[in-house]
Amino acid sequence: MEQTTSETTPAPELNPVQEISPKISLGTDRKSILFRSLLILFVVLIAIASGWYIKNNFGTDDSASTSQCNFANDGLASQKALEAKDISYCTCVKDELEKSRCQEGVLNAAYFVQARQQFKSDFCAMINNNLELKSSCESMVSSGIEYLKVQDPGYLASVYLQNNEYDKAIEILAVSEKVKTEASTMLSLALSYAGKGLAEHRESEFFPKAEELVNKAIALKPESAEAYRVQGYIYEVKPDLFKSIESYNKSLEKDPNYILSLVGRGHAYNLIGDLVQALADFQKAAELDKDKQHISIYANLCRLQTTRDDLLSEGIKNCQITLASPIAEAELKSDTNQILAGIYVREKNFEQALIYLENARVFSPQNVNLFVSLATLYNEKGEYAKAIEESKKALVIDSLKTAAYQTSAYAYLKTQDYAQAEIQALKGLEVVNKDPSLLIPNKPYLIQQLNYTLASIFAAKGDKEKEAQYKAAGDSAMEI
Numbered sequence: 001m002e003q004t005t006s007e008t009t010p011a012p013e014l015n016p017v018q019e020i021s022p023k024i025s026l027g028t029d030r031k032s033i034l035f036r037s038l039l040i041l042f043v044v045l046i047a048i049a050s051g052w053y054i055k056n057n058f059g060t061d062d063s064a065s066t067s068q069c070n071f072a073n074d075g076l077a078s079q080k081a082l083e084a085k086d087i088s089y090c091t092c093v094k095d096e097l098e099k100s101r102c103q104e105g106v107l108n109a110a111y112f113v114q115a116r117q118q119f120k121s122d123f124c125a126m127i128n129n130n131l132e133l134k135s136s137c138e139s140m141v142s143s144g145i146e147y148l149k150v151q152d153p154g155y156l157a158s159v160y161l162q163n164n165e166y167d168k169a170i171e172i173l174a175v176s177e178k179v180k181t182e183a184s185t186m187l188s189l190a191l192s193y194a195g196k197g198l199a200e201h202r203e204s205e206f207f208p209k210a211e212e213l214v215n216k217a218i219a220l221k222p223e224s225a226e227a228y229r230v231q232g233y234i235y236e237v238k239p240d241l242f243k244s245i246e247s248y249n250k251s252l253e254k255d256p257n258y259i260l261s262l263v264g265r266g267h268a269y270n271l272i273g274d275l276v277q278a279l280a281d282f283q284k285a286a287e288l289d290k291d292k293q294h295i296s297i298y299a300n301l302c303r304l305q306t307t308r309d310d311l312l313s314e315g316i317k318n319c320q321i322t323l324a325s326p327i328a329e330a331e332l333k334s335d336t337n338q339i340l341a342g343i344y345v346r347e348k349n350f351e352q353a354l355i356y357l358e359n360a361r362v363f364s365p366q367n368v369n370l371f372v373s374l375a376t377l378y379n380e381k382g383e384y385a386k387a388i389e390e391s392k393k394a395l396v397i398d399s400l401k402t403a404a405y406q407t408s409a410y411a412y413l414k415t416q417d418y419a420q421a422e423i424q425a426l427k428g429l430e431v432v433n434k435d436p437s438l439l440i441p442n443k444p445y446l447i448q449q450l451n452y453t454l455a456s457i458f459a460a461k462g463d464k465e466k467e468a469q470y471k472a473a474g475d476s477a478m479e480i
Contacts, residue, residue: 078102085109088355103358104128110362112137114330118163119145119156126365154178154185161188162329166196183217187230190214194234198436201400203237210234225255232264236271239436244268259285259294266300273441279304292321295328299336306339316340334364338373350381368397368404368437375407379414387411391424402428402435402446409453418457425453448477 069092071077081089081102087110090102108127115123115137124137148156153172160169169192178185190213197206214234217227232247248265251258266281282304285297292298298321305315322328322336337360344353354377360370371394378387391408394401405428412421428450432443451474458466 074098078105081106082109085113087358088352091351091355107358107362108133114363115141116144117159118165118330119148119159120163120165122365154188157188157192161192161195164195164199164331166192166199170196179213183220183224183227186213186217186220187227190217190230190234194237198237201436203239203436207234207238210237223254225251225258225261227251228254229258229261229264232261232268236264236268239271241268241272257288259288259297262288263294263296263300270300270304271440273439275304275441292325293327295322295325295332298322298325299328299332302336303339306343312343316343330363331367334360334367334370337363338369341373341377345377345380348380350377353377366397368394368401371397372401372403372407375404375411379407379410382414384411384415388415398437400431400435400437402432402438402450405431406446406449406453409450413453413456413460416460418461421457422454425450425457444477444479448474450474451477 069077071080071092074093074095075098077089077092078098078101081087081093082105085106087103087106090099090106093099093102108130111123111126112133115121119141121138121141124134124141127134127137145156149172153176157169157172160166160172170189173179173185173189173192176185179189190210193206193210193213197203197210211231211234214227214231218224218231221227228247228251232244232251235241235244235247238244245265245268248261248268251261252265255261262281262285266278266285269275269278269281279301282297282300285294286301289297298318302315302319302322305311305318308315319336319340322332328336337356341353341356341360344350344356357370357373357377360367360373364370371390375387375390375394378384378390388408388411391404391411394404395408398404405424409421409424409428412418412424429447432438432447432450438446451470455467455470455474458464458470
């Protein structure tokens, strides 16, 4: 096939992640710390009772990034991978069978941790070839949920909310007596409704419920910076970004140093394309966050700074802060791993990119952006069948995911299945303005790429008129 100018345009950038501002912060007062300590003890006792003892805490160790694979043998490399809970050390193992076992062991440990942190048995089901650990995991999750339902349902709801389990959070909060009298519970339920609306593309249905609850909370606590911060978030979801910024401004009038509102406003500025102001808000928030308790700051800085060559090294540092944090949400760690993978894809270091994407899968196995990221990687590697497969997975989860249509169209184009390539590209153009996950500044880029893909399709088919039509549309897309 003769290569045209439009086809030489690179495949879409890996994972244009939309990092939503933090939904709610978990308490760090003495009561919360004591409760968490008791909960951890409770979890360990369950694990012992079921015949499995986890010797070390499963955390994040970024030391593998500096590893030179200078291990005396494969056993020591595997041991280091398990101790550091870092799958990248497994690449130092020379024996392929031992390497596979190393990777499986690290992933199993990571799934156990995510099940424990999210109270989600789906992660237990992903544990392979270790029935004892899987059984312990399932027992831990079910017993932990039952314990919290009685002892602290509000904390359980907050965990569900942080990990996008909106239905479960709503189930707990909507029947709580506190939702009638307590502003914080009203705000939690409002955030749950807003999150559900965003996740299911039912914003118009759930926004009124969220707005009503926020207005009640503001009436109860008119000087609450948090209430206006939550109002800003639900206006983002609506979406009404300028009203969102107004609400964040009101919150910051109540408390000029309220970190969550700086993060929220920075995110809203990002959505409207004001990247200078967005970066300024995130940087100010980072200056105020002396103890690094608000990890979404560093995840957002990671995302913004790694798109600029002059800020790349600083961005990578913020990515590593996010990954190293023991309190970072699973979705944040998943997105951050994908961002780092994108850097390696651009460098054509596909092996390292895949490691980061596998790490992302550990934290969020059904993350729609992850499937787009994998599809983009496989397109870059020339493994187009795999790219199509991953794109399909993304579209099953989110039929409005424009980037998935583009990765799919590009892969079909390269396999010379022009009929399917055209269908996918046209569908992408159809949904691009309906895609709530797509940042406003990214829309022209995707419109350009979809049009260029269509131009290449018609060039291959020998239709010069349509080739020129779509080439012109692609050329003018960035002027929007």
